[in-house]
Amino acid sequence: MHKVKQPEILDSLIADDKIAHLNTSGIIRLKDDYDLFVDDLKDPDGYIITKDDWYIVYYKEEAREDVLEMAVEKPRKFSGVHKRFFDDIREKRKIDFHEICYLYYLEADDFNYKEPEYEIESLTVEDAKVVDEHYTYQSEDDTSFEYIKKTIQERPTAVIRDDEGNPISWSVVRDDGSMGIAYTLEEYRRQGYAAAVNMELLKRTIDFGLMPYVHIVTDNRASISLAERLGFKRNGKVVWFATK
Structure with a gap:
């Protein structure tokens, strides 16, 4: 595997299936401190991208052995890896923990925006x-606190507040x-708040130039x-997991 500094080397590979590379595209767009x-x-057929101590892998059959060799050389943590790659990796290394999720996405042309019935603001550092x-x-x-602060400062958020201005x-x-990181305080659930917040965040995400997507645990x-x-x-399905 070759370390590169030019993410555009992946343009052709990503263009073949944009949905499969949503997390990779997001990291390239939003983070400076990653390795590729x-x-x-x-003409790459596979890659590994790292952020912090998390790894994402993708490969066509032609690059399978090269990518897997690096992926399994020692214990690692993997984020949002497509299940077929998880299955390959667990044949070669024992799994420490894993969480299987569905990948959901929404293309801008399919987004049916509805004005929220509640006032939606943005989160603040406070x-x-x-x-x-x-x-x-x-x-x-x-x-996690520092991560959330940076998230609030750098990317779209949406929040509904109570009459005293507290996030609910x-x-x-x-x-x-x-x-x-979506959450509704227990006493405010089943009132449509989560739907309103996420409807507005969908719009803000698209306006920010991203294709909205989520990883949701299958149960x-x-x-x-x-x-x-x-x-x-x-x-x-995608999997968050770590190897031993």
Whole structure:
């Protein structure tokens, strides 16, 4: 595998199936601190892209062995990897943990925007603490808190507030371009807040120049139902996992 600094080397590969590369495209667009490795410097058929300590892999059959050799050389964490690649990797390394998700996406031409019946604002840095408190993957140190602050500062968000200005329902765009970290306080659920927040965030994501997409754990029926009501289309399964 060859380390490269020119992400445009992937243009042709991504153009063949934009949906399959949504997280890669998001990282290239939104992050500066990532590393990119390709199997061929002229016409790549596979790649590995890393952000922080997470890896994404993609390959056609021609690049399978090259990509897998690097992917399995030591324990790694993988984010949003298509299930067929997960299946290949787990044949070669033991799995530490894994979470299977559906990939949902929405093309701009298919988006049917409806004006929310609630006032939708954007999150502020002052809201980061409450968002982090309700984050499924909140860290014991300040890592998740700092990540959420940066997310609020750099990318689209949407929030509904109570009469005192406190966040009660919110959603954000993560650093791979996906919509997520969505949450509605328990006492405010089943009132249409989540639908309104995510409808508005869809519009803001498209206006920001991204194709909206989400990874939803396969047994999360409430989120699946909401995504489908908003017009998202399902495109197979992706896996978040780590190897031993």
